[in-house]
Every structure is written in structure tokens, then in C-alpha cells.
Amino acid sequence: MILETTREALQSLFAESAPAVEVEAGAPRGNGVITRDYNAHGYHLDALVDAEQLLAAVQIIDQAGFFIESITGVDWIKENQLEVIYDFSRYDFDVCRVVIRIRVPRDLPVVPTITSIYAGANWHERETHDFFGIKFAGHPHLIPLLLPEDADFHPLLKDFKA
């Protein structure tokens, strides 16, 4: 039930309302919402959004009563992009896991913060900043969380050399 309503709500963010089809794994995909096979992947909805759409998408998730699982990044060095992944889940028995993704250029990795919606995003965003150097615009306290306080390196970047 919640799966359909959340999918429709997220889909309304995109101009062309044609449902995005499941693309071949690894192939580039356009913005939009994909329904994934839960048994194979472990989540239900997979949305790729633009930085401008992020807050609206997270707002939808928040209003639907989801809790925040985590925020993390992936370095797609071959495509010269960094991906930020937001995980949301629910406390009720109607299982629905939503993944929201953003891709930003590697040389200018800036995404808006969602701490104004989910206070718990604070540490997750700081950690992602530690590991990938992704800047969360508007974050209240973007200093190293897990790395040393004077760290100027980002160890999960694929071109990081210790």
C-alpha cells in the first residue's frame, strides 16, 4: 500500500510521468523512480534525483513517516561522478525501503543538507564528507566526525593513496 503511494508521490517530482523501467545493472540511467525486486536487492524503491529535487523528495519521505537509515557515498571515478545514497525505512509491518540517489560531478561535489528535515542526517553527512569530500551545503557543523580533526584527505575516494 505505502509502496504505491510513495512511488506515486516521488514520481510526481519528474516531468515525464512515464514509469522508469529497470535498466540493465551497471548501465547509466536517467532520473526517475525504479521499483526493484526486493528479494534480489533488499529494497523496494530506487529514485535518482537532481540536487534541486532532493529536499522535495526527502520531504515526501518524511511526511510518509519513514525513518532515516543512513547516508553514504560511492565514488564512480570512471564516470567522474560521486554518488550520494540516502536510505529510508519504516517502523511498521508494511515493509518499504526507499533509496534516494544523487550524482554530482567529482570536481564540484556539493549537495544540499537534509538536516533541516531529519536531524539524524547530521552525523551521516559529516561522515560522508569525511570519506568522500562531498560538501553538504547548509550543514550546521561540517567538521570531521570519524577522521582526525585536522584530516585533509578522503580515504574512500578511489584515487586515495595512503
Added chain:
Amino acid sequence: MSAPIQLQPGETFILNVGPQHPATHGVLRVKMEMDGEYIVKAETVLGYVHRMHEKMGENRTYAQYLPNLSRLDYLGALGYTHGHVLVIERAAGIEVPERAEYIRAITVELNRLASHLFWFGCYVMDLGGFSPLMYALEDREYILDMLEAVTGARLTYCYYRFGGLYNDVDDDFIEAAKRFIPRMRKSLKKYAALVTGNIIFQKRLEGMGPISAEMCRKYGATGAVARGSGINFDVRKNEPYSVYPEFDFDIPVYHEGDSMARYKVRMDEMEQSLRIIEQGLAKLPGGPIMAEKKPKNIKLPVGDFYQAVETARGSFGIRIVSDGDKNAYRLKLRSPTYSNMHLFDEACEGMMIMDALAFMGSLDLVIPEIDR
């Protein structure tokens, strides 16, 4: 000797709790701005035992990464290794024999009991009662002995394999587990009489550190923290995995949201774990403990895979982004105490420091699991 500093009324001072402080049970630092004994503002400082387990996940193969998972939470390690093998099995499409899944469930529940017992003992010790720790450790010792006999380790287990188990349980283990259940039930009664009913204990916990359900949601709190705030959420029930649907057990939920509620949730959970172990032993099927069709070198298909499990501390999630190679392109560990601890800064504002430390203990922190 210099003269003591006189604070003006309303003037605050900074107090560092940790990084070496017995109440934090690990190297955790909380920078507190104090107004007398009251906390004005708190800021948790992490990273003292950060080991970058996620990077290690990228530069070793899936099998080589197995031992890492038990170094996150050394008190409830089996739950974490369970999540890891489950996500690999999900992505690679490996069928696990039923017997192996039953043994996994039994050992995970034993481990959960051991973890809760240790927390119980330490928590009461934090509050000034020493002897319950000794009783709890004695009970826990039985579990550690049992697990040591089958897994070869006392804390940092590496017992599960992709597709099954490292070795089968023997009759000694089953006998020992069967003997342990009535013993533990007796102990739980003893703990209720010794600690839960203690009026001083109750007065220190009731109404302290209230967390609302909404706060849990905003911070992503799970486990006993969420269940103590009236949220009926346990991954074993809400998003069933392994053989948990086969078992008849309840999820204890308390609505007060205070430290006492979290204490009661964990105490009740021990009885539920015993029920699962009891049913698991009774239903334990025969057969192999290892999948027959299993590639020797695991390679995952290209994609993004996620698995959540309920560990002793809450919902643990593991995400693997695979590019088809024999090691992960990206491996993310979502640890439950990370989110549970995050709400401490906001929740402890305005509390007295001793109450805040009692509140911190009720979150059941394991620092290496926060820092990873």
C-alpha cells in the same frame, strides 16, 4: 595552590566526559557545556577507535572480510556476521540448508543473550550496584563456553560461511543449551527480584532521558531504544529473514520512553531469546550445514544490495555495491548504536549529569561499532 575559580551566576563551563571514562565503556568523548550540574549543551566527539572497516571491505575479497564483521560489536558479534553472509547469499543467489539457518538463529540468540547480560551487569554497576555484574557474568560464561566449543572463539566469532556454517554443532552443545535454558529462566527471576524491583534503581531510571517516538524516527533509532519509546519495530518481525518466521516469539514494547522502559525491553527480550532457542533446539532439522552448489570464489553480480538484521543493539544494515569483481566496489555498514547515540546530544539537554550518564548507559553503546 591556586584559588578555586568562582563562576558568576549563569556562567557556564565546559566538561569533557571521556575519551577515557568508565561510564562510556570505550573511548567516547562528550563535550558538555554545564550550568552547575545541569547540561546546557552536549556534543559527542567520535572517531577514537575508527579503523575504516569500510575501506577494508573494498580491498579484500568477500571471504577475507568475514572476520572484520565481528570486530564491530564485540559483545554481539554473531548478529553482524549473520547480516554479512545474508547479503552475499542474497546477491549471489546461494540457497542455505535449513539446518544451517536454524543453527545460525540459535547461536545469534545465544549471543544476543550474552550481550544483554553483559549490558545488564555493567549498567547496574554504572548506577552503583556491583554484585549483579558478577551474577550476569556467570550466566554469560555458560553461553561463551557453548559458543567457544562450536565456533572456536569467545567473542570475535567467524562461524558463518557463505552458504552455511564452518562446522556443525555436536550433542554436547545441544545438551548444554538445553540445560542452560531453565537455569537462565531462574536467573531472570533472580534479576527481577534483585534489581528491577529495587526502589532506588527505579527512582533513578523512571522518567529519565525521555525519548519520543518522533525523535526516534528523525534520528533513525532502532532496537531497544525505539521499542522503549512505544515503537513496535524489530527487523526479525517487521522484515523477516532467516528462519525467524518459524518461531513463536513476542516483541516487548514499552511506551514510557525513559531509561526504565529501555531496561525493561532488554530484560523481556532475554526471555524471548530463550523461547527462540528452545524452539530452535526442538525443531532443529537434520541434513547438511553447507550449500552444495556454492562457487569457490564468490563474485557478485553488478548491482547494489542491502540486507538488514536485528542485532542485540538494533537494526544493522549492510550495503554492497558490486561491479562484478571478487571484492566489493563499496561496502557500507549501517550500525545501530551510531543512530541511537546520535540522539543523545539533543535528548540530554537540561538533564543533570548523573542522570545523563544513566541515560547514556541505557542506550547500550559499543563504541567500536559506532566508529567502525
